[in-house]
Every structure is written in structure tokens, then in C-alpha cells.
Amino acid sequence: MNAPRTRVQRRPVHGVLLLDKPLGWSSNDILQKVKWLLRAEKAGHTGTLDPLASGVLPLCFGAATKFSQLQLEAEKTYEAIARLGQTTTTADAEGEVVRERAVDLAAITPERLAAVQAQFTGDIQQVPPMHSALKKDGKALYEYARAGVEVERPARNVTIHALELTLTQDDQAYPAIKMRVSCSKGTYIRTLGEDVGEALGFGAHLRFLRRVETGGIDVSRCVTLQALEAMSEEDRLAQVLPAQALLHRHAVVTLSEEDARRFLSGMRRRGTWPDAKAVAVYGERPQALLGVGRVEQGELIPERLLSPLEIQQILEGTPQ
Structure with missing residues (x-):
């Protein structure tokens, strides 16, 4: 039993x-x-x-x-390794190999790498992979993919803020490209690796992916x-x-006890604050995070607020 x-x-x-x-x-x-x-x-x-x-x-x-x-x-930074010469159904190591091509290492010169790097830096368009959680008609794309159905996916605009490409080997000593990518939200690194491989003429699929920074x-x-x-x-x-560890890039506004009480009830407050799209708002007494908002023409506008119970629990010693 x-x-x-x-x-x-x-x-x-x-x-x-x-x-x-x-x-x-x-x-x-x-x-x-x-x-x-x-x-x-x-x-x-x-x-x-x-x-x-x-x-x-x-x-x-x-x-x-x-x-x-x-x-x-937030902007994110990844390190990835894409094996050259093989494309897969999922653009990564989980998928089945659908095409193999011989890799001519002599063709991957520093100049060629620099040209491909420039090609994929800045505002680019990506077609989302079928094996993704994006939805079409209320159903995730990966569900269609598992059923063997491919649906049309419109290309999406993403931004590659910085891209470094280096010729290397993967964990099985196959020719590969090491990528360090700083990018906007919505960027698929699997797709980027696949596209970089195609631009080099050999195809590729991702073998390693690590997010090293976010926001x-x-x-x-x-x-x-x-x-x-x-x-x-x-x-x-x-x-x-x-x-507030998530709010380190926000401007800071501190409110008096009366203004803090009104702010927490969802009321806008007026002051001499400069305009700011993202503001972390604190109470003066007691010193506590109240929420976030924005400032427009001297008006503090609440957006996401903590509840009085949450503030009380934090002040009473819930991990800070």
C-alpha cells in the first residue's frame, strides 16, 4: 500500500x-x-x-x-552553434534530416562570413518555423506539424541588433557556425541559423542554444x-x-503617503516629473514598491499596481 x-x-x-x-x-x-x-x-x-x-x-x-x-x-542575447550541411524538419537537432550537402570549408572565407553577417544584421524578415507555439485558427503551429500538415506563415519583422559569426565545429566535430546574437523579441534563433546556413550555400540546423542575457x-x-x-x-x-529587479531600466518616482494611497486606487497624480514611458513608483512612507506607470506632461498614469496585501506581505518579510 x-x-x-x-x-x-x-x-x-x-x-x-x-x-x-x-x-x-x-x-x-x-x-x-x-x-x-x-x-x-x-x-x-x-x-x-x-x-x-x-x-x-x-x-x-x-x-x-x-x-x-x-x-x-526585452532585447535578448544568445549563443548558438549551427551544424552546416544538414537541414532538418525542425531546424534543430530534434528533427529528421531532410537534406544533406557537402560543405566546402574553403568557400567560407572571413569576407564571406562578414557579408552574411551584414545580411542578417538590422531589420530582417523571418518566416516562423512550423515547430513553434504560434497559433493559426486557434491551433499551435507545432500541432499542424505533428500531423504532417504545413500551413502558410507570413514573414514577420524582427531586429538583429548585433550578430557575430565564426567558423567552428559542433560537438561531433562537424563543420558549424558559432553565432552570438542580440535580437528583438519574437526572433527565432533556429530560423536564423537555418537562414545563415542557406546564405552560405550549405544549409544548417541548430545543435546548441544558450540565452546569455535578457533585459x-x-x-x-x-x-x-x-x-x-x-x-x-x-x-x-x-x-x-x-x-524591482525587473525594473532597473525604469525611471523612479517616489510619492507621499497620500499620493501613494490615491495612486494605488488607480488615480492619476500630477507633479513636476519629466515625461517617461516606463516608471517604477514607490511610496515614501513606508518605503515600498507600489507598481509601474508612465509620465505624460507631468501626469503620472498607473499601469500595473501591487495590491495592499502584496505590499503588506513584502514589508513583513517575504523575500526581498
Whole structure:
């Protein structure tokens, strides 16, 4: 007879944990695992990483989930390796090989690499891969792909802020291109690797992908799942940064006690603040994050607000 499972006692946790996502985990699976480790009531991630990808994955808890969209919109930096000479059904190592071509290394000169690098830097268009979570008629593209159906996908505009291409070898010593990419949201690195391979004349598919930075958060600041699991519960909670860790690029506005109360009720406030599209708003007494907004012509306009209960829990010692 199986022993009854012990029910995890959840608790309010408010803040963001910077995780170095391991290979083989989906973003949601790793979120649920860390949520369980922290015994947190509410959690959300800031944009998915494929199971074959590792790297920066900020995980939001409690009040911080209100700001997760900021990371979805943020510029991201990846390091990737694309094997030359093979294209696959998924543009990565999970797919079946659909075409093979011999790779002429002598043709991949520094000048040729520089030309392809320039071709894919700046505003470009990408056709989203069939194996993606984008939806058509309410159904994810990967569902069509698994059924063997290919649907038309309009090209989308994305921005490659910086691109470095280097000739290298993959983990099996095949010719490959190493890419370091800083890009806008919505960029598919699998597609970029495939397109770079086609531009070089040999085709390619992704063998390695690691997100090394997102929205100013570098992977060097992240904790691994293995390290987190080995910690005591107290040390795990100490890894949770305050929600404002996601707001480091926001302007700061501090309100008096009366203005803070009105702001939290959703009312606009007037002041001498300069215009700003993104503002982190704090209360003066007590000193606490109230939410985010924007300033237009001296008017502070609320956008995402913490609840009084969330503020109280944070002030009472929920991880900061």
C-alpha cells in the first residue's frame, strides 16, 4: 500500500529568481519545479526557452508576475552553434534530416562570413518555423506539424541588433557556425541559423542554444537548478530578488503617503516629473514598491499596481 503523499504547504513569495535553465526541461516544467521548491503560491515565467536551450530564465513569484511582460518585450542575447550541411524538419537537432550537402570549408572565407553577417544584421524578415507555439485558427503551429500538415506563415519583422559569426565545429566535430546574437523579441534563433546556413550555400540546423542575457540580466547572475536543490529552504528564499529587479531600466518616482494611497486606487497624480514611458513608483512612507506607470506632461498614469496585501506581505518579510 502506498503511503499518502504529503501536501505542500504553499505560502506567499514575492520576487524574481534568476535561473540558469538546464537542458531537457520545458520552461513550464522548470517553473513548476522551482515553485514547488519555494512552496510559492503564485508563479510565472518571462518567456519560454525550448527544452534544447539553456540559460537565463527569470522566474516571477507573487507580485513580480505583474511585471513578467517586461522581460517578454526585452532585447535578448544568445549563443548558438549551427551544424552546416544538414537541414532538418525542425531546424534543430530534434528533427529528421531532410537534406544533406557537402560543405566546402574553403568557400567560407572571413569576407564571406562578414557579408552574411551584414545580411542578417538590422531589420530582417523571418518566416516562423512550423515547430513553434504560434497559433493559426486557434491551433499551435507545432500541432499542424505533428500531423504532417504545413500551413502558410507570413514573414514577420524582427531586429538583429548585433550578430557575430565564426567558423567552428559542433560537438561531433562537424563543420558549424558559432553565432552570438542580440535580437528583438519574437526572433527565432533556429530560423536564423537555418537562414545563415542557406546564405552560405550549405544549409544548417541548430545543435546548441544558450540565452546569455535578457533585459540587462546576465547569465552570470543566475543560479542553477542543481545548486538550488542542494540549498536549505532559507538559502533558496535568499535567492529571490525583489520585484524591482525587473525594473532597473525604469525611471523612479517616489510619492507621499497620500499620493501613494490615491495612486494605488488607480488615480492619476500630477507633479513636476519629466515625461517617461516606463516608471517604477514607490511610496515614501513606508518605503515600498507600489507598481509601474508612465509620465505624460507631468501626469503620472498607473499601469500595473501591487495590491495592499502584496505590499503588506513584502514589508513583513517575504523575500526581498
